[in-house]
Amino acid sequence: MNIARVHCHDLAATAETHGDTLRKNGQIEQAIKAYLEGVTAPPAAALCLKLARCYEQRGNHAEVCRWALAIVDSGDDYSAWQAGWALFQRTAAKAGRQVLRSVKVALLGSYTTTQLGPMLCLAAERLGIQVALYESQYGQYQQDILDPSSKLYAFGPDIVVLAVHEGDLHLSDYSQNPEEDVRKEVLRWTGLWKMVAERSRARLVQHNFALPCEVPTGHLATRLPGSRYMMTHAVNAKLGEAAANNVSLVDCERLSALFGKQRWCDPRYWNLSKQAVALEALPLLARHTAAVIAADLGLSRKCLVLDLDNTLWGGVIAEDGLAGIKLGQGPDGEAFTAFQDYLLKLKRKGVILTVCSKNNHADAIQPFEKHPEMRLKLDDIALFVANWESKPANIRTIAKTLQIGLDAMVFVDDNPAEREIVRTFLPEVDVIALPEDPSLYLRTLSQYLLLETSSLTAEDHERTDQYRARAQIMELEAAAGTIEEFYRSLRMQAIVTPFEASQLPRIAQLIGKTNQFNLTTRRHGMAQLETFVRDESYVHLALRLRDRYTDHGLVSVMIARQQEHVLDIDTWLMSCRVIGRTVEATMLEHLCRRAAQLGCTALRGTYIPTQKNAMAADAFAKHGFERVGTNGRDEIWSYDLAAKGLIANAFVTSVHTWESADGAS
Amino acid sequence: MELHDRLEEVFRQVFDNETLRLTDEMTASDIEGWDSVAHINLMFGIEQAFGVRFKGNELADMKNIGELKQFLAGKGK
Numbered sequence: 001m002n003i004a005r006v007h008c009h010d011l012a013a014t015a016e017t018h019g020d021t022l023r024k025n026g027q028i029e030q031a032i033k034a035y036l037e038g039v040t041a042p043p044a045a046a047l048c049l050k051l052a053r054c055y056e057q058r059g060n061h062a063e064v065c066r067w068a069l070a071i072v073d074s075g076d077d078y079s080a081w082q083a084g085w086a087l088f089q090r091t092a093a094k095a096g097r098q099v100l101r102s103v104k105v106a107l108l109g110s111y112t113t114t115q116l117g118p119m120l121c122l123a124a125e126r127l128g129i130q131v132a133l134y135e136s137q138y139g140q141y142q143q144d145i146l147d148p149s150s151k152l153y154a155f156g157p158d159i160v161v162l163a164v165h166e167g168d169l170h171l172s173d174y175s176q177n178p179e180e181d182v183r184k185e186v187l188r189w190t191g192l193w194k195m196v197a198e199r200s201r202a203r204l205v206q207h208n209f210a211l212p213c214e215v216p217t218g219h220l221a222t223r224l225p226g227s228r229y230m231m232t233h234a235v236n237a238k239l240g241e242a243a244a245n246n247v248s249l250v251d252c253e254r255l256s257a258l259f260g261k262q263r264w265c266d267p268r269y270w271n272l273s274k275q276a277v278a279l280e281a282l283p284l285l286a287r288h289t290a291a292v293i294a295a296d297l298g299l300s301r302k303c304l305v306l307d308l309d310n311t312l313w314g315g316v317i318a319e320d321g322l323a324g325i326k327l328g329q330g331p332d333g334e335a336f337t338a339f340q341d342y343l344l345k346l347k348r349k350g351v352i353l354t355v356c357s358k359n360n361h362a363d364a365i366q367p368f369e370k371h372p373e374m375r376l377k378l379d380d381i382a383l384f385v386a387n388w389e390s391k392p393a394n395i396r397t398i399a400k401t402l403q404i405g406l407d408a409m410v411f412v413d414d415n416p417a418e419r420e421i422v423r424t425f426l427p428e429v430d431v432i433a434l435p436e437d438p439s440l441y442l443r444t445l446s447q448y449l450l451l452e453t454s455s456l457t458a459e460d461h462e463r464t465d466q467y468r469a470r471a472q473i474m475e476l477e478a479a480a481g482t483i484e485e486f487y488r489s490l491r492m493q494a495i496v497t498p499f500e501a502s503q504l505p506r507i508a509q510l511i512g513k514t515n516q517f518n519l520t521t522r523r524h525g526m527a528q529l530e531t532f533v534r535d536e537s538y539v540h541l542a543l544r545l546r547d548r549y550t551d552h553g554l555v556s557v558m559i560a561r562q563q564e565h566v567l568d569i570d571t572w573l574m575s576c577r578v579i580g581r582t583v584e585a586t587m588l589e590h591l592c593r594r595a596a597q598l599g600c601t602a603l604r605g606t607y608i609p610t611q612k613n614a615m616a617a618d619a620f621a622k623h624g625f626e627r628v629g630t631n632g633r634d635e636i637w638s639y640d641l642a643a644k645g646l647i648a649n650a651f652v653t654s655v656h657t658w659e660s661a662d663g664a665s
Numbered sequence: 666m667e668l669h670d671r672l673e674e675v676f677r678q679v680f681d682n683e684t685l686r687l688t689d690e691m692t693a694s695d696i697e698g699w700d701s702v703a704h705i706n707l708m709f710g711i712e713q714a715f716g717v718r719f720k721g722n723e724l725a726d727m728k729n730i731g732e733l734k735q736f737l738a739g740k741g742k
Binding site: 077079080271280 | 701709725
């Protein structure tokens with residue numbers, strides 16, 4: 001194994017040297033070929049840069065961007081990132097790239113952020129987020145926020161990042177009254193949050209405070225609530241408590257410890273140019289900040305696709321048998337159970353677990369059913385695929401069955417060849433390269449950033465169960481005769497109510513991330529939702545759904561505004577997990593009822609087409625609305641209540657409390 | 666690679682200029698874009714590429730190619 005590895009490394013190095021020679025001689029195409037042969041997974045930063053530069057000479061903009069962004073995967077080498085950003089920045093506009101989201105980010109710092117800005121942009125672009133960046137003047141974060149006519153508000157940010165450091169805290173070295181001082185300092189920050197929320201639509205991303213490595217009171221500090229050290233701890237804790245749903249925190253305290261506090265801040269660079277975070281730590285900080293932003297935008301990944309042999313246990317079940325695989329006992333066995341425990345924790349926070357294994361199904365399920373040390377049970381797996389098809393084909397099937405996008409999936413496999421195949425054929429799927437040593441599996445997975453979530457709701461805990469139910473339903477659908485029979489067989493019940501305060505986080509989450517069945521894709525934040533709830537001219541409906549298999553939780557949201565005799569639908573969306581089950585009609589049924597109560601004679605709806613919501617294009621037509629006009633690409637639809645009567649759905653029973661009929665326990 | 670070429674490589678990367686040529690007489694004012702931000706990136710790039718550490722005051726003052734090379738040569742690079 002080691003010999004092969006050295007050999008492989010040599011080959012890569014030779015290819016790169018060969019490429020350098022070709023490039024010097026002006027043979028760019030040949031140089032590119034040589035460099036590509038030297039690409040490893042993950043690719044080396046220097047090679048990414050060379051490839052990007054070669055492609056630039058050839059005028060291939062798309063490949064320049066691709067290799068400039070690949071530097072993010074290559075590691076956290078600041079100089080390479082900086083060079084990669086320069087290349088990317090001058091090429092991106094020419095490349096005609098597809099981006100998932102475009103956002104305006106305001107970076108407000110208490111220290112010099114000139115270097116952090118580009119790093120953040122590069123890390124975000126790697127995740128498909130195009131960033132228009134505004135930077136406050138050095139240390140001017142408060143002025144920018146406090147002054148209503150500041151450039152910050154003129155910029156109109158979607159996201160405000162508060163990149164601040166411990167030195168900026170208004171705390172003394174020692175306080176006689178620490179509780180009061182901490183309270184005041186927390187109030188200063190939450191006051192800034194509040195002001196941003198009042199004056200803009202921006203979400204806040206706050207860096208918390210990395211404790212410094214220099215502690216004058218030494219170990220005694222931990223016994224002194226009045227020490228600056230302990231007060232900083234307290235501020236971090238209280239900011240976490242105070243952060244409502246429109247504020248996300250980046251845990252810089254943890255990142256600095258992870259990175260090494262002695263290197264996190266370099267006093268030479270602080271003294272020279274007020275870099276509170278060392279340049280070498282900026283890529284890490286940027287990646288984590290970008291991941292938190294991605295989670296806020298609903299771009300986190302949802303589903304892990306797990307291999308079995310040598311991934312969940314050591315050895316090959318079909319050859320080694322139940323007694324022969326390594327699990328629970330011995331150093332490797334312990335590592336595999338620890339890895340499984342971690343997967344279970346991820347499942348509990350809402351990550352969907354699936355299995356994709358080249359195995360006979362009967363062999364593959366054996367450990368799940370019979371091995372005493374298995375932590376994962378079959379119930380934990382939303383979809384279990386073990387056969388001899390190719391992994392890309394199986395991953396497509398999994399995506400289709402669970403009705404999630406390939407860009408929501410992460411592939412976890414110990415086998416480099418399988419990983420390469422998936423990378424090649426399914427570039428949308430993220431691939432985690434497990435290291436050779438199973439002891440390091442857990443850590444490798446824990447460092448994958450796109451499983452960040454911006455809030456935890458009750459629904460998250462049950463997600464795998466819901467998707468498992470969906471997979472079962474797909475089977476049922478195949479068996480059932482007519483579609484009507486299928487709908488009836490689900491025995492669906494819905495509870496539809498006005499928004500309740502406790503539901504708002506989940507509603508904001510749905511509004512923030514639903515792309516497909518979303519008629520207007522208006523991303524209202526928490527503050528906006530609270531206004532709707534207070535304003536009597538608004539009708540707001542939240543729909544919870546149950547069927548014989550599972551409780552789907554809160555899955556659909558509607559907001560409409562009464563304008564004299566018309567009820568105008570501002571927002572209508574539905575989670576993709578319940579698409580194709582007539583839930584739309586139930587939402588309209590309830591809207592009609594409210595309209596009738598309010599004395600309205602018509603419903604009005606708007607469909608705003610986006611790249612992702614084509615599936616909702618016929619939502620109005622399907623329920624008897626008529627298209628009455630257009631506004632650019634937007635379509636205006638109308639439903640005449642007086643002439644057509646109330647819409648009703650025979651397949652979903654609307655209830656006030658769950659009825660425990662037949663399995664819907 | 667010779668010290669001169671390695672240093673040139675760092676400059677080319679930091680200033681995003683593949684044709685940049687260094688001479689010993691050059692100072693910050695001779696190279697386009699060598700401002701305070703680029704200076705920080707440059708010093709960091711040299712530290713990483715050569716595995717050296719400038720002292721705080723050196724970090725601020727190294728704005729002359731000949732001097733830089735002398736410093737690096739003195740460190741046995």
